[in-house]
Amino acid sequence: MTHIDGFNYIGTVVCKSGEARFQAVNPQTGQALPTEFFSATLEETDLAMTKAQKAFLQLKKILPAQKARFLEEIAHQIEALGEPLIERAHQETALPTGRLIGERGRTCNQLRMFANLVREGSWVEANIDTAQPERQPLPKPDIRKILVPIGPVVVFGASNFPLAFSTAGGDTASALAAGNPVVVKAHNAHPGTAELVAKAILKAVEICEMPEGTFSMVHDSGYTVGKLLVTHPLTKAVAFTGSLAGGKALFDLANQRPEPIPVFAEMGSINPVFLLEEALAKRAETMGQQYAQSVTLGTGQFCTNPGLLIGVKGAHLNTFIASFSQTLHDIAPSSMLTPQIQKNYQAHLEKALHQNGIDVIASASGTSNPQKSEAQPVIASTEAKVFLNNPTLHEEVFGPYTLLIQCNDTTEMQQVADALQGQLTVTVMAEAEELGETQQTLVTTLEEKTGRLIFNGVPTGVEVCPSMHHGGPYPATTDSRFTSVGTSAIKRFARPLSFQNTPEAILPEALRNQNTQDIWRLVNGEWSKENI
Known part of the structure; x- marks a missing residue:
């Protein structure tokens, strides 16, 4: 080595x-x-x-x-x-x-x-x-x-x-x-x-x-x-x-x-996922499998781990729950990053599960071994009203855990959205036909809560590219910009600096009239790439 x-x-x-x-x-x-x-x-x-x-x-x-x-x-x-x-x-x-x-x-x-x-x-x-020395009434x-x-x-x-x-x-x-x-x-x-x-x-x-x-x-x-x-x-x-x-x-x-x-x-954040009715009607079973795997990916140790699932009660949500539970049941516990992180997960998990109105839906079938820093994957459930009235349930549990919020109707779903803090990600699982006028208020609300709004995917996984924004309103980050x-x-790690009437020899290379590299410059309001 x-x-x-x-x-x-x-x-x-x-x-x-x-x-x-x-x-x-x-x-x-x-x-x-x-x-x-x-x-x-x-x-x-x-x-x-x-x-x-x-x-x-x-x-x-x-x-x-x-x-x-x-x-x-x-x-x-x-x-x-x-x-x-x-x-x-x-x-x-x-x-x-x-x-x-x-x-x-x-x-x-x-x-x-x-x-x-x-x-x-x-x-x-x-x-x-x-x-523009000739500009009137004052030179530029x-x-x-x-x-x-x-x-x-x-x-x-x-x-x-x-x-x-x-x-x-x-x-x-x-x-x-x-x-x-x-x-x-x-x-x-x-x-x-x-x-x-x-x-x-x-x-x-x-x-x-x-x-x-x-x-x-x-x-x-x-x-x-x-x-x-x-x-x-x-x-x-x-x-x-x-x-x-x-x-x-x-x-x-x-x-x-x-x-x-x-x-x-x-x-980090709890990265809520909104499960809309038409999406559940068409693919509840697939979505359940998809999200059980996402919650447990990397033993749940992603800052984008989906820690909150929100759906309206009914047969389709029940299908999602059954699929999620079965998939979770078959996933073996795995080691967390450190013994201390495993202890913290266990402490925060027990705190969440001991809140009034919280029911465990399913957990992994295997028994976790604390000596190996293993974490037990868990999904719990509660009513929307319970979630709205208990700030503890809004806290992140860092690890393979998620909480399902069961709403009575779309009005409660909107109330949950209104109550969310700042997030790194928010996901909407929906069919195109249900994203019309009736869901515009929900989507508009969610835009204000997150740095990345995802449709029909999972938040675990961050593409490294110019269009990616990995940030979000507090408490996800200290500066959402x-x-x-x-x-x-x-x-x-940069700041703007203006130079006024500055001799060319003192100017940074990118601001000189005669430069030695290709660069994009905004000159008098027009962008151009020059070999300067």
Whole structure:
């Protein structure tokens, strides 16, 4: 296996911390894995941010072609890690190797996607309004605007995606693409995986001659280092994927600073699914199978897991329930990411099931083994009025659990929609003929509740493409205007800057009259691609 040394990687300097040590745990065995990892010290944390700031000043001078090559080299180096990366990630997370291989592919594809974006150049939104000195009653100055990087970005690794949302995941890729240095706080559930990827990134830094401090990674067994990074005066933005409690804590911390900074936190949701009557009439059995598989996919550990199903009582809904229950019954319990996540699932599940008016419809037939961090898949049911009057039932249960809301009529279904908080996704299962005028109010309501409205599909699965919006109104995220997936994610880590009557030698390349690269520019109100 590729060597894992348990150190902190500060720029190109390898640092060994002091007394605070921890080990990763194999969730399937409960046993600690080889290699001790060292929580970063205050001095190391400060060193990472200081190096990042120095790198930021140098990154401003690096042309897009070099940045793009750097992102592509990271992807190449991750792929070069080969089987040892997949093996370590499997040991630390219990995720199947097939899933991890796919996630590695997504991670590398994201990096190459941003490389292409950087080369193409349109993301900087270059706007040029040339001067009109003869304009009356006042002359018009020459004004040019562009998006520029914001500075050192702190990225928190996610527990449920050890590759695609962690060390070299979408947050890191988009921040680097925008021209920002990145300091990653590795997730303590998969530190060995994080360390292997960090080495790949640092090798790419060396090969592409990027500034020292362009990338750093630190370990921590708890919350101290994360707090230090968020409150450090050189930090300019934070990216986080995880729980509502964790994201809200970082958001509040960032807003208590003398200089508040943005925290782009994706905090999950219950991702409600509305089962309309005609769809149930035509395909209730298929939909039941489809959603039982979606709820249990990845042991329910997706931020887009469908945790709420809403339908109107009747024979067709009963068919859906029977199909869902039978499919769920045949799905064996599986290990969650960590023993602690399994304990949290069990605690939140018991809390939900002990609420008044909640009935368990079905669960997996096999018995879950807590020693293997296994979770029991469950579907429960309640009346719409019970759901509307109990805020606890609106909370996410992270794991293979969903709650079916049985409504007496479409009026109650609309009331449930009105009561929803912000979501990453909302799904509508419907036939085309029932999406006419009678359902316009429901659909309009749901548009206001989510960042992605899905028709006739499942929310588990996020396509990485320019049109994807992976975000949503609070509490799904801290800022619904931005996505953490797709090319638009780069805009989280950039800010607009206007130049007025600025000498050409000082202007950024994309705003000059004579440039050396292909780029899209908005010149006096008209977009054009020029070889400039």
